[in-house]
């Protein structure tokens with residue numbers, strides 16, 4: 001197999017390779033190649049086509065979506081070139097009757113004549129409005145359909161899922177993505193980590209993603225670590241230097257034991273707990289000796305309130321004697337609202353009884369099959385969790401399996417095209433278009449409007465009729481206080497339009513968080529959110545309906 005990079009990216013357009021090396025021009029559906037052949041055979045392959053990539057319905061019963069995956073699309077087209085091996089494979093795959101000239105044509109194509117306009121990655125987006133507008137020779141753009149939809153569908157779905165979890169958890173909580181083991185394979189895991197960060201998570205446990213994308217890495221330890229210890233006698237090196245290096249405690253294990261009995265027999269805790277699990281205590285002590293500056297304990301292996309929390313406190317207070325501050329605990333089972341509140345009370349009592357300043361604020365992390373509903377339930381009950389570790393429900397998008405982005409032809413050789421359907425929501429909006437977000441007096445986005453490519457843009461302060469694309473009676477006048485054009489040129493093709501640079505992930509994340517915060521709250525709420533209005537200009541409305549009538553055959557009644 002030839003290495004992909006040998007063919008090189010399009011000269012003068014150097015953009016990195018796609019993150020996943022399986023993202024090659026073969027990562028498409030067979031029918032894209034058969035259509036490409038048929039276009040070529042008909043001499044149509046260079047006809048100029050415009051496709052829109054959009055989705056029809058917001059996911060998770062919500063009224064917003066976050067657009068993600070654009071950078072990977074641009075990386076893909078920047079490096080789009082068939083290797084000889086790939087051409088040979090397509091030749092073997094297509095029927096033997098396909099002419100050689102087609103394969104010569106395929107080996108010569110790249111995306112230097114393809115133009116991509118797109119909404120910025122990390123933007124809040126709505127159904128029907130093109131996320132990307134892809135223009136170029138029809139045979140080439142056709143080959144891009146499947147990879148583009150693949151690269152944006154899950155990316156946007158999981159970013160939206162992350163954003164929704166952030167919305168319920170609230171701004172002040174730390175959100176950790178713990179999904180790698182449960183993700184749909186390695187690409188699912190890497191993508192989930194990248195896009196959950198984009199959607200507002202703070203960190204991931206996925207080391208490869210941390211390295212690839214510079215996402216902060218965080219983690220605790222597992223039950224295996226706790227249950228691997230049998231007794232404190234296992235700890236050989238018991239010495240621990242104080243945090244300022246001024247002294248050494250030769251027997252940290254004994255210090256921990258003495259603190260455990262002090263706590264047990266103190267006024268505040270007398271009779272609250274008895275003998276704690278000694279193997280758990282050994283595990284915690286050992287972890288503290290390994291990471292005195294980052295001591296964190298998983299406290300639910302045996303019994304949270306009768307063992308895990310007292311053991312953690314004994315180790316944490318012993319550390320505090322040596323000038324260290326414990327990082328916190330993780331709860332991974334049971335009633336997380338109740339246990340976090342009881343834990344907080346315990347910590348506050350330790351602070352008061354033993355004068356350990358700040359101990360009451362020791363961080364509580366919770367995990368175990370969390371999702372939007374459980375976060376919402378915890379909020380309603382009241383809880384003391386500072387950080388949530390979320391895996392399965394987040395990365396698998398358990399609440400909705402796919403977003404349903406589509407890629408539809410809207411114009412060929414300057415002729416608008418429409419796709420009709422019995423189901424109005426599936427009728428495509430024809431023409432090469434522009435789209436704008438119009439903001440109202442209160443600073444909120446009011447409506448997105450699509451217009452024909454050559455219509456004048458909406459003007460500030462000027463009353464504009466915004467029409468529902470398919471429902472005649474739904475229309476509204478808007479006087480925009482701010483007009484934002486949504487699509488920018490990310491890949492200029494053979495035009496000399498300037499190309500917008502691909503921003504770093506952190507900037508995309510910041511844009512996403514900011515945009516979500518600026519949404520009108522009723523569009524964001526979980527229960528019966530208000531739909532955001534998506535509209536077309538009066539001119540585009542008339543044209544859609546003219547074309548619809550033109551293309552739809554008239555029925556015959558017998």
Ligand SMILES: Nc1ncnc2c1ncn2[C@@H]1O[C@H](COP(=O)(O)OP(=O)(O)OP(=O)(O)O)[C@@H](O)[C@H]1O
Pocket residue numbers: 332333334335336337338367368369370371374377378381
């Ligand atoms: N106070 C709460 N309100 C609503 N849901 C909660 C609350 N506390 C925990 N949960 C959720 O309830 C579910 C408990 O799951 P489950 O009964 O399988 O776990 P468990 O018995 O606590 O622990 P284990 O992992 O040991 O089986 C989890 O999805 C968890 O996130």
Ligand SMILES: O=P(O)(O)OC[C@H]1O[C@H](OP(=O)(O)OP(=O)(O)O)[C@H](O)[C@@H]1O
Pocket residue numbers: 178179181182332367368369370389390391392393
């Ligand atoms: O629950 P999730 O949201 O998927 O978060 C990740 C889970 O993975 C870890 O344990 P694992 O589930 O492997 O084992 P456990 O369920 O027995 O704790 C961790 O303790 C969490 O429970």
Ligand SMILES: O=C(O)c1cccnc1
Pocket residue numbers: 178179205218219220221222330367389391
């Ligand atoms: O670091 C953790 O606590 C972690 C990582 C992955 C899955 N569950 C927990």
Ligand SMILES: [Mg+2]
Pocket residue numbers: 368369
């Ligand atoms: Mg679990």
